[in-house]
Amino acid sequence: MAEPAILAALKGWQPALPLAVAYSGGADSTALLWACQQRYPGQVQAIHINHGLQAAASIFEAHCRAQCAAWDVPLQVVTVDAHPQSGQSPEDAARIARYQALARAAWTAAEGGQGGIQTMALAQHADDQVETVVLALSRGAGVAGLAGMRPQWERAGLHWARPYLALGSAQIRADLTALGIAWVEDPSNTDTRYTRNRIRNQVMPGLAQAFPQIAQTVARSSAHAAQAAELLDDLARMDLDSTGAPPRIRALQALSAARMANVLRYWLRSAHGQTPSAAQLAQLLSQLQRCTTRGHQIHIKVGLGYIQRHRDVIDWYNPPVLV
Incomplete structure (x- = not known):
């Protein structure tokens, strides 16, 4: 049997260990948690962020607890207040709260004797990258925005990584189904009040139909934009030294x-x-x-x-x- 793509995607990735997976219970993070546990047994933890923004939040948490218990993966559950401040979008509020909570959870794990987490693995994939670039285009973003999501970076004393950026959502779900691994679907993903959901549900199907290789071509464009953004940052650092x-x-x-x-x-x-x-x-x-x-x-x-x-x-x- 061929190696599942969700596992093969980790070949060549050498994260600092131990690592934690940001685990929502959805298909993408479920696949990443399973693959990391297969590739780095005994070196993986899971962190679930309960945003408390919808009634299903307790169902997501219960599913994550049960799955981690079945896989013998240590789990840390963090509850956050992700309600937006004045002038802040719900998506931005949830994202900021999530990243702050993940960093705090990594420190808590070290203080609790579970081992200092060195790498935080996030499950965004190729389709998410296309959505990010389309969203950036809709906002008139510059090259930094058009670079999309970074595959890896460092912040708050942690290595952060997105090893699935070259893998599509359909492949992730197909692999989980073939392996008999269950996941939960977030009902808010179909709520078109959120900009990203409108892009996912209304724009992306048309793009994929017109340009079947859109994920791969956007990935190349994002890489070019990321390189340009790096050069602009180099120039800015030089100018900041003089100003x-x-x-x-x-x-x-x-x-x-x-x-x-x-x-x-x-x-x-x-x-x-x-x-x-x-x-x-x-x-x-x-x-x-x-x-x-x-x-x-x-x-x-x-x-x-x-x-x-x-x-x-x-x-x-x-x-x-x-x-």
Whole structure:
């Protein structure tokens, strides 16, 4: 019998061990958890995030507990508050809460004597990557957005990896069915109030019909965009060395408009975790280019805070919320 694709996809992947799988109970994370347990026996844990956003959440959790018990995989369940803040989309709120909870769970596992988790494995696949790029296109994203999801990166002292980005959803489900492995379907995946679900259920079928190789071609385009984004980051780091952090206004004005925009995006993202909208960045560039006198004030909303002038520099701050 041929090796299942969900297991073959891990060939050549050499994660730092032990590793944890973000396990929702859905088909994709079920396949990844099974494959990791087969490939790295005794070195795998599972982390289930209960978002508490729907009635089925308790069913998902119960399924994950039962499956991990059957496979003898240690499981940590984390409950989070994923309700969006003002101005935040439900998808973004859930995603941010999930990643923060996964990082905390990795630290908790180490403190609890379960072994320090070195790698966090996520089950996003090729179809998810296409959806991500289409979503980025719909928002007018630059090369960083068009690069889609990264296959691996480091954050919060962890290695993060997506080993299934070259594997399609249909193949994952076919392998699970052939192996007789059950999973749960999230009913919210068909709720078209969410942008990603509209793309998945309304846009993706047409794309797949018109362009059967869309997942592979998008993967190539994403790789090209990721390379371009890396070069832009290299240039931004060089420019940030000359402008300082926080950036000096005169040093920023010595750059072309394109390089000024690039270094400001990089500074806001790397130093403050903020991504300005196109309109916010355009307003900031306009203000900086006109800032030629001591009395010129700059106070612009950017992300969840504000850019403000302080003498010869600009800086970002997030004012406290008064309650």
